Amino acid sequence: MATRAEMAVEELRGEVSVRASGEGQRGYNRGVPGDTGVQGQAGEARTRMEPMIEIRKLNLKYGEKLALEDISLDILKHKVTAFIGPSGCGKSTLLRCLNRLNDLVDGVTITGTIRIGGTDINDPNLEITELRKRVGMVFQKSNPFPKTIYDNVAYGPRIQGLPPRLAMDEIVERSLKGAALWGEVRDRLQESALSLSGGQQQRLCIARAIAVEPEILLMDEPCSALDPIATAKIEELMAQLKKQYTIVIVTHNMQQAARVSDYTAFLYLGALIEYNLTKQIFVNPSKKQTEDYITGRFG
Amino acid sequence: MRRFWKSGDPFIWLSGGALAFSLVMVAGLVILVLVNGLGSFWPSPIVRLTLAGGKELMGQVAQREKIPQPGAPPGTPERYRIQVRVGNRDLYGADFVWVEEANIVRRDFPAEAVLIERQEWGNLYGFIKEVRDGDRVVARGPVDGWKGLQATLPGAMSTSREIRRVEKKDIGAINYAQEQIRLRMKKLGMRDREGSPEVAQLQQELETLAAKYRVQEARLAELRQSSRQSLVVSAAGDKVKELSLAQIVRAYQPNAMGLWAKSGLYLSKLWEFVAGEPRESNTEGGVFPAIFGTVMMVMIMSLVVAPLGVLAAFYLREYAKQGAFVSAVRIAVNNLAGVPSIVFGVFGVGFFIYLVGGSIDRLFYPEVLPTPTYGTGGILWASLTLALLTVPVVIVATEEGLAAIPGGMREASLALGATKFETTWRVVLPAVMPSILTGLILAMARAAGEVAPLMITGVVKLAPSLPIDGFWPFLHLERKFMHLGFHIYDVGFQSPNVDAARPMVYTTALLLLLVVLVLNLTAILLRNMLRRKYASSTF
Ligand SMILES: Nc1ncnc2c1ncn2[C@@H]1O[C@H](COP(=O)(O)OP(=O)(O)OP(=O)(O)O)[C@@H](O)[C@H]1O
Ligand SMILES: [Mg+2]
Numbered sequence: 001m002a003t004r005a006e007m008a009v010e011e012l013r014g015e016v017s018v019r020a021s022g023e024g025q026r027g028y029n030r031g032v033p034g035d036t037g038v039q040g041q042a043g044e045a046r047t048r049m050e051p052m053i054e055i056r057k058l059n060l061k062y063g064e065k066l067a068l069e070d071i072s073l074d075i076l077k078h079k080v081t082a083f084i085g086p087s088g089c090g091k092s093t094l095l096r097c098l099n100r101l102n103d104l105v106d107g108v109t110i111t112g113t114i115r116i117g118g119t120d121i122n123d124p125n126l127e128i129t130e131l132r133k134r135v136g137m138v139f140q141k142s143n144p145f146p147k148t149i150y151d152n153v154a155y156g157p158r159i160q161g162l163p164p165r166l167a168m169d170e171i172v173e174r175s176l177k178g179a180a181l182w183g184e185v186r187d188r189l190q191e192s193a194l195s196l197s198g199g200q201q202q203r204l205c206i207a208r209a210i211a212v213e214p215e216i217l218l219m220d221e222p223c224s225a226l227d228p229i230a231t232a233k234i235e236e237l238m239a240q241l242k243k244q245y246t247i248v249i250v251t252h253n254m255q256q257a258a259r260v261s262d263y264t265a266f267l268y269l270g271a272l273i274e275y276n277l278t279k280q281i282f283v284n285p286s287k288k289q290t291e292d293y294i295t296g297r298f299g
Numbered sequence: 300m301r302r303f304w305k306s307g308d309p310f311i312w313l314s315g316g317a318l319a320f321s322l323v324m325v326a327g328l329v330i331l332v333l334v335n336g337l338g339s340f341w342p343s344p345i346v347r348l349t350l351a352g353g354k355e356l357m358g359q360v361a362q363r364e365k366i367p368q369p370g371a372p373p374g375t376p377e378r379y380r381i382q383v384r385v386g387n388r389d390l391y392g393a394d395f396v397w398v399e400e401a402n403i404v405r406r407d408f409p410a411e412a413v414l415i416e417r418q419e420w421g422n423l424y425g426f427i428k429e430v431r432d433g434d435r436v437v438a439r440g441p442v443d444g445w446k447g448l449q450a451t452l453p454g455a456m457s458t459s460r461e462i463r464r465v466e467k468k469d470i471g472a473i474n475y476a477q478e479q480i481r482l483r484m485k486k487l488g489m490r491d492r493e494g495s496p497e498v499a500q501l502q503q504e505l506e507t508l509a510a511k512y513r514v515q516e517a518r519l520a521e522l523r524q525s526s527r528q529s530l531v532v533s534a535a536g537d538k539v540k541e542l543s544l545a546q547i548v549r550a551y552q553p554n555a556m557g558l559w560a561k562s563g564l565y566l567s568k569l570w571e572f573v574a575g576e577p578r579e580s581n582t583e584g585g586v587f588p589a590i591f592g593t594v595m596m597v598m599i600m601s602l603v604v605a606p607l608g609v610l611a612a613f614y615l616r617e618y619a620k621q622g623a624f625v626s627a628v629r630i631a632v633n634n635l636a637g638v639p640s641i642v643f644g645v646f647g648v649g650f651f652i653y654l655v656g657g658s659i660d661r662l663f664y665p666e667v668l669p670t671p672t673y674g675t676g677g678i679l680w681a682s683l684t685l686a687l688l689t690v691p692v693v694i695v696a697t698e699e700g701l702a703a704i705p706g707g708m709r710e711a712s713l714a715l716g717a718t719k720f721e722t723t724w725r726v727v728l729p730a731v732m733p734s735i736l737t738g739l740i741l742a743m744a745r746a747a748g749e750v751a752p753l754m755i756t757g758v759v760k761l762a763p764s765l766p767i768d769g770f771w772p773f774l775h776l777e778r779k780f781m782h783l784g785f786h787i788y789d790v791g792f793q794s795p796n797v798d799a800a801r802p803m804v805y806t807t808a809l810l811l812l813l814v815v816l817v818l819n820l821t822a823i824l825l826r827n828m829l830r831r832k833y834a835s836s837t838f
Contacts, residue, residue, distance in 0.1 A: 099714055106620075133716035143707035146730050155725070156715040205711070212715060 022073065052077040052216060052246045053098060057104065058112035060093060063104065067093045069270045071112070075263075080238055080247040082261035082278065083252070086293065090270045091250040092140070095218050098248065100128055118202040133160060136214035140221040140250075142201035144193035144208070149185050152193045152204055156212035171211055179207035180237050199230030206237065210245070213290055217241065219249040235260050258282050264291045329812070336809035337443060337695075339802030340568040342553040342561050345412040345424060345803065346533070347406040348383065348398060357424050357535040358385035361395060361798065369716060371629075382798070386414075386422035390538045395798045410555040411441035414546040421579060421799060423542070425534035431541075433527045448550060451528050455544035458526045462545070465519050473512045480505050485666040510765055521681055538746065548578075572806060581760065581790050582800040586807055590781035591765055592678065593747060593814055599682035599776075600689065600741060600746045608693025608742075609735055615694070616701040617723060629698075636691040644752030647684030652756065672777050676757030676764045678761075679776035684756050685749060689742035700734020701727065736826040740819050747815045750769045750784040760793070783811040820826070 051074035059069040068090050075081045083091040096102045097114060100121060114121050121131050127194070133156075144152050153172045157163060163171065172189070176182040181203040193204055202222060209217060219238075223231040238247055238260050249255050257264055258278060265275040266289075272280060274290045285291045303309065348356045368375060380398045388394050415423040427444030430437045430451060438447025441574070480501050487498055528544040542646040551564060575585025611632075619625045656673035664672040669838040673679075704727060748756075759779040766778045791804040 101710060101714060104713070106712070129716045129718055132714055137711075137714040139707055139711065139714075141705075141707055143542065143705060143711045145708060145711070145726050155712070155717075157716045159715060159721055159725075208711075 001026070032169045039229055044291065048079055051075060052117065053248075054115040055097075055114075056115075057220060058094075058097065058114065060090075060097065060102065061108045061109045067270050068097070071272045072268075073265060073275050074270060075248060076135050077246050078242055078244075079171065079262040080242050080249060081263045082257040082266050083248065083250045083267060084252070084257050084293070085267035085273075087252075090268045091267055092220050095137075095220055095248060095250055098216070099132050099137055101137070103128070128299065134210055134211060134214050135216045135218060136207050136209035136245075137218040138202070138209050138220065138222050140224055142205050142225070144196070144204050146192065146194060146202050148190050149193050149196070149204060150189040153207050160212060171181060175207040176204075176209035178210050178237075179203045179277050180233055180240070181207055199226045199233070202226060202230070203234065203237070206234070210241070214245065216248065217244045219247065221252065224252065231256070248263050254282075266293060268293070308479070311689035314711040318803050332805050332809045335802065336805035336807075339806060340565050340572070342414070342551065342556065342564050344408050344554050345411065345414060346383070346406050347428065348403050350398065351402045351404055355397065355535045356385055356398065358383040358396075358536050359414075360384075363400075364472060365454055366399065375464050384422070384799070385535070386424045387420075387534050387540070388796075389420040390534055390540060391536070396705075408554045411445065411552065411685060412554055413445065413532070413550055413552050415530075415542075415550045416583070417542065417546050418548060418578060419546065421583065421796075423532060423534070423540060425532040425538075425540070427530065428529040428533045428539065431529045431531065435470070437528075443799040445552065448530060452544060452547065452550065455526055455528050456547065458522060459545035462519060462522050462526070465515060465522065469515050470512065472770070473508050477505060477508050477512075480508070482666050489666060492589065535730040547607075566704075573810070577761065580794065580796075581786065582796050582803060584668065586781075586783065586786055586803075586810065588762055589781040589786045589807070590810065590814060591767075592762070593783045593811070594818070595766055596678055596682050596685070596753075596780065596782065597743050599678065600685045601743060603683060603686040604689050604693055604742055605735065605739055608738065608821045608825060609697050611690070612694045612701060613723065613727075616698050617719075617727070632691050632694050636695070639751075640688055640749050641751040643684055643688045644755045647752060648676075651683055656680060670682055675757065675770045675777075676759075676779060677777040678757055678780045681753050681757040681780070684752050685746040688749065688752065691741045692745065693735070693738040696738025697731060697735050700737075701732070702774060704730050732829050733826050736829070740822040740826075743818050744815055747811070747818060748784060750782070750788060753782055753785055758782045760785075760789050783807055783814065784824055787811065 036045065053075040055074070056072050058068055058071040059066065071094065083094060085091055093102065097110065098116070098121075102108050102110070110122065116131070116135065145155060147155070150172055153175050154168055157168060157171050173182060176185060179202060184200060185204075188195075193201065196204060202225070206217075206219075206222070223234055226234065235256065238249070241247060242262075249257075249261065261278045263276065264278040264281040266273045266281065266285075266287075268289055274285060274287045276286070281290060282294060285294065291297075340591060343359045345357060345359060350356065353460050361384045362380055363381045366378040366380050368378065380397050381400060382395055384395055385391060385583060386394055394475060409426070411426055413425065413427055415425075417423055426441045428441075429439050430444050430447035432451075437451065438444045482500050484498060487495065487501075526543065526545045529541055530547070531539060531541045533539050549567075553561070556564070572585045573590070574587050576587060577586035577589075615625060615629065615632075619628075652673075654675075656671065656675065659673040660671055661667060708726055708730065709722055712726045713719070717725070757779050759781065762779050762781045764775075764778065766775050766780055767773060768775070787804055787807045790800045790807065794800040
């Protein structure tokens, strides 16, 4: 772990020295929230980099146990944001707040606000299904439905009202292509999704999520069960997808975070320690804890 | 020794032994039922016994056993006796006699001996003396008589079939229609509309029906007139019996038959058993109404228990807040499966029949009262009682299936913007289907074999008509019905003629096993089809 993380950092150093300076000139650095939030930001950066998700003073308790503590951060549109941190620090919990999947857990209490595209998602008048249509999710463990490949992808669109069959065929094809799976399954769309390999199943889950055309895609360790080739495919996919979607990814793999994300948030024991440009975090972290974690000294 | 125990071999032997023991027990039971049940249709030869006193007996050997000789010194020769089915109950009074083998002077197997299965009085064994048409003798003697019988019997049998058809179908339909009209008139009368034109019209219809009835009756009389042929048979013990050919179900000479003829007869008797109506207080003929009743009852029960159990399980597992109360309910449901079935029967009588059925009668069938319609045992109430009895099985199986569905599947659906109901309906229900079917299979197996609660909720020894027939509304759920399990009990233990009924007990038991097997296989095939559709280890 330690060596791998260090390698990732080494890898980045060379690159950043060239690019980070250029971006800094254009004011990107200032637009990015620092480690505590965006209060007092330059108006110029706000207009250029409108935040898709604004999280303010978020606290979450499972029963009596505090799992997230006073989290504030902005996630920017059409960027990939990575959440990193040691196991149990609350990455998944934070991610699941964004589509209110934590509502299903008994005994959670949430305070603070989360705005997505300007609307408060914890507003009791908000249709939770509408929110979830805008915020798609890919889970750590691939979880295709025990249905055919076609029906898996068509599930979301069907839920939202059945488009005519032809349109559905098109949606399925487009989504599978979007998830780089079309070539492998085009001849077996009517076979059970469970007959696919693990990596294919994960890409199917991505296809299923993008079939409903969400604005935001949440990915919780999407590659943790995949081999390097499948991982590479999914990473490639993310680079494609971020043109259309805002992506938030949770990962334990430092190299992956460094490769795919534009911004990185480091969480530790439920608190947001540092949030910055990925390059900044990996090359020049401002907090000792962050540095210790990414260089593998603990975690 | 320790090493031996640790090696695990004793455990393998132990578990293997337990399995083998269970298999042997079950196989023994099945073989016993198979041999006794299927063997009973085979036409065994007719033996003529001449006893020491010069007395003659004729019939089929039913069994042979050792005569117990308590206190006899060792070395005494063993003595045996045989049970002979001599039939001719109308002549001798009893179907079976025991004969000590030592008393038998002579045994022979006369080729001309005939066995006649009759509508009444059971089998007749003897030699044909004459075949008559009215007062005229058509053929005489065992050989010519047999030929004469062969020539006339098919015609006579088709006539008697026609008579029965007219009696049951045509006249039955008229009677039914008349009864319906009378009830409608009574209903109008109860509403003080006796003088209305409707009543006059019904009166009119009644008269048309009466005219139709007279026509059918004339036809019946004509048919009866034409079937005047009869057969005179001499039986052992210098008895003579004359019987109308219309009485004959089947006549054959087992001693003169070859293997092929016997096989054909065997199949025809087997078919009669499966597809025919019972005769002679159920000791002869077929059990079709009982098969029909059993299958239909299990079907109705499944139709009720599947949705009930599945919905209850869904509520318990998906919607109810898990806690002490739900756990208590769960334990209670599991324990319900252990309540003796007769208790459910008593509940069925008290709740379904008296309360629900009685109320239905008062509300919808006041014109028939005091004769109950739904306020008495019937196939609907029996099925509902059994549904209640088996609902824990379905609940438990479904709940276990629900618990086994990975939570990620539900979250994936919710994350796509599905509501909880859509998730349950489109993802959870299909995934849990195999478990539901497993529960249903167990429930059906239990219901098909249950007898005690049925005895007080609607099963009868002999039901006059099936719960489905050609009369509106075709499905008569209030009717009493016959059931294979009860049939076994009735024939085996309540029959006046236990010896004659014994083969029926085995064959009926065999049939019940088959019915349960077929019902289960259907459900299992269905389940496997579902599983194959989503071939994977997830289920
Ligand atoms: N349903 C739950 N009920 C109670 N506590 C929970 C629940 N889910 C998570 N927690 C707790 O909240 C904390 C954060 O969990 P979370 O799953 O967000 O961690 P994570 O950062 O995603 O870890 P990992 O990297 O191992 O997936 C943990 O201490 C965990 O024990
Ligand atoms: Mg996690």
